[in-house]
Amino acid sequence: MVDLSQAPFHLDRGAIDWVERTAAGMTLDEKMGQLFINLNTSFGEPYLDTVVRRYGVGGIRFMGSDSATVQQHIRYAQSVAKIPLLVASNPEMGGAGSIDDGTLVTTHLGAGSSPDPDDAYRLGLVGGRETAAIGCNWAFAPIVDIHRNWRNTVIGTRSFGDNADIVIERAKRYFDGLSESGSAAAMKHFPGDGVDERDQHVVTTYNTLGYDEWNESYGRVYRELIAHGVQSIMIGHIGAPELSRHFRPGIADEDILPATLAPELLQDLLRGELGFNGLILTDASMMVGMTQAMKRSDAVPAAIAAGCDMFLFFRNPLEDLEYLRAGIENGVVTEQRLDEAVTRILGLKASLGLHEKPKDQLVPPVQALSVIGSDEHVEIATTVADHTVTLVKDTQHNLPLTPASHPRIRLYGVTGQSDFTGTDPRGYLDIAREELERAGFEVHVFKDAAQRRAEGEEGVYFHTVMADEASGDYTEKYDAAIVFANVAGFAQEATVRIRWSSPMAAEIPWYVTEVPTIFVSLNQPNHLVDVPMVKTLIHSYAPTREAIRATVEKITGASEFTGTFNDNVWCGDIWGTRL
Template sequence: MSDKTLPSSRSVDLTAAPFHLGVEDVEWVRTTIDSMSLPEKIGQLFVNHNAHFDNAYLDRLVDEFRVGGIRHHTAPAAEVSAVVRRVQERAKVPLLVAANIEAGGDATASEGTLVGSALQCASAPDLTASRRMGFVGGAESAAVGCNWSFAPVVDVHYNWRNTVIASRAFGDDPDVVIDHARAYSEGIRDGVAERPMALCAKHFPGDGVDERDQHMVTSVNTMTTAEWDNSFGRIYRNMIEDDIASIMIGHIALPEYSRQLRPEIDRILPATIAPELADDLLRGQLGFNGLILTDATHMIGFTAALPRRELLPAAVNAGCDMVLFFRDPVEDLEIMRTAVETGVVSAERLDVALQRILGLKASLGLHRAQIAGTLVPDDDARAVVGCDEHRAIAADVADQTVTLVRDTGVLPLDVDTHRRIRLICPPDLLRYGAPPSYQGAMRAELEAAGFEVEDYPPALPKSFAEILDHVGSSNRDFGKSCDAAIVVAGFHGIGRQSSVRLAWSMPFGPEMPWYSAEVPTIFVSLGLPNHLADVPMVSALINAHAPTPEVIHAVVQKILGHSEFRGSHNNKVLCGLTEIL
């Protein structure tokens, strides 16, 4: 076996970036590891997804599973804070507490502030929106005890059909991604102030090149090594130079680099279990000294690669220091314990992983905060979650980022000449066909502006005969009964289909824009930016990015001409249809 095929036990320097530990902190790391039993060491490798909040479950996480970190499911702020406090007070070693702070504080607490997606913030005239999104997300997350941001997302939206990161990426240009990720990171640091928060760039080696979703299949970054170096390689070099504390590895293959780094390779694997990518490329070539963790290990892009008894040790041996989420905690812990006891994962490799895990905790001062009893803020700190100041920021970001992609001259609408509006909200089939939650808010805003609003269709056909009756109805009748149509869609999609496109209730469904040549038809997306591909016939298309009250208010004001469209868009939003604009 050549040296290059040995499991990664590359050494770590805890005094260097991104840890910057002093002598006493390094000593805490070393003595804590030395005092641990093997089950305690194994538990530190895992980040649990807290979907349950009952005390018995939480106590088992700490007492039996001994996890190194948690990422809670969104819940009311008081409940999240209580969960974090219970596990932190019970844990021997303080826990990393993560949140997906990709759009503000909404993924931390259910009443948190959704400021805007990465794409939305990058649609603003400058970097301020991205910085403020990070600020709000950091402040609201820290207020309930979080200390680890699973962001910034530094993927690049190269393929307009890729919808898993279409809204989550800052754009389709590496320089744009670098600038906005840096602004976001500065905002996080400003927002948390006295409570340090680690950042985690994701998803190495880079999503957005193919159109598939790693939640369902191992996706493939098909770039050549030179293309990758000038794109994702440059992005991650910048993140590392900026002291990013951790990097999340995706279940994404990078075949050209795998073959270059290890010519003898006989199977291309996702980066999470590919040592040539996690170790040779990220650790060696890019010089990353921080913590590496896997993306969620119940995603099929990971689980379908190998049997789980091989997968988990393979991820650690490839260079991953932490494993994101159990599939079954008892089974997963047993797999890792057996791997260490049999030497599949060496004691040296385990020790290096633990140094990075505890080194990250020490860099945040968690060991000192544990002694001081300040790991979780007091209850009054939660006043910042969803506060008026943060809602005002969200409103300002909405005003800056609502983007007019296409207009044939129909805007602005005049209430006097277009008073009668048919509001059409196709059901989001990825949300199990539930009526859109934003429909009522959109109707209320339009009515407040003076429009007469009718939801259309009043009822969906129940049989094919009713569909044919609808198809045979008079176009002129539609035009006589309304002055304009506004179609509002809030499609999002992760983990159910790879490339999400606009979907209607049924073939030839009555809400489909068959009427676009009869009355002015305005299409508003409160979600994905790729709908121009499916509705190029509309009179105007607006990408508004998010279904928040602030965004919906801004949309109506801009439709009326009371506020100018200030957002911009990248070329991927055009879906290759430049000839129609």
């Protein structure tokens, strides 16, 4: 059984007694409920009464909203919970992403690109503080995937880098910062994303490294972070054929399963060879990476039987609970496996001190929200932006570009679709215009055909826009062109690339032969595959005012570039990217 006195729980006798006493007093239904983490899709109290009272879930994660709304939501959930809840967040970029008014510090890639390892600590610190203020006690971070395949965009900005050393260093510092808030961490996505180019949200993906190579890279990351004290691990819907074959010689190709369903990866490797004693949870169970592997009625108990202690998100609560019950009754999930999972869940709660807190103290007071978006956190974001903005190339020596040398700027925006958070993907362009004007430039913003038609202009098509834009007097109107790209994609495409506004769009950098052109990526690091013609490329890592202001300061020479980059920017050395 589980030794709760050892890492990562470190429970004393009193806390262990609480776990054992609580588990012994639970019904089968209560034990089953503890194994699920619900995605709360409503802020209504009757909804929470059903989720928390009726189903007795062990944990919750909430949909995004402002911090005051979320804090009250969590407060009510804890008030009606028989056993204190694990309350999860995704503070991958700081407070942003967990709450609408949270501070966006930078991405994991930004923190990995800084010359200062403590920027990863600052990222975790802000994320931990802001999510703890609303009542969260569990962070689905840090991300410890290695971005080995430049085509992989699901972790393109969500990995600290392309090698184990940088991931280990920065993930430890992130964990240290996060831990100051008292939150537990769930590193992800075991056995490791970044080898396959696809997104496990929409298809099962695979880490195809051999056993020895995996151990020297991903395995070393997990060993180091486990030793550093990480309390839980999120399992990806990622298969690892060579690892499965190592532990199950002769396993058939059709029996290679994503790690969430593979006992050889969870029990033999993660629990056995890596010695992980903490809590294991699945990644979101609606991802096609899991659902394509087996039918839901089998997958729910199979994930627990394979070694997962918690199941992330119901599809339908009544159905999923019955699927688990059937798996217990038919022996797929043994009584010992169920009790081990419950013990680890309660153990994690006890390690956070939740068992000792009165219900009315499980969530901080309203006054705690003052830390969210505070001047201190904005200043941290400003400092991190100054460190991380990176000059990838300037082969034409276009920099510095100043209002004195190039006063008239043609400003282009390259935008991906809004993702499921509903965030306005074009908001960055107004910030870019404002910051360029603040620096003293005269800015002329390009509008594509759809934008011009939306403003009431008639007879506008992509070819008429190109004719207007690519005219012989372009250099008489503009002295330089600056392109800001905020191309994000998540859980909708297998990979993400630039999608121009129309065929042969006028914003495609045809103008590089006419005027000095600067391309700034606010998101993905692989844009040179689509714009190899640009001679000056900058990575800024976030569509925030802090990052954009730092970028403009470095473009004008008011500040030095200090950020670094890895070889993924060259897109596998496709011809022309370095020119």
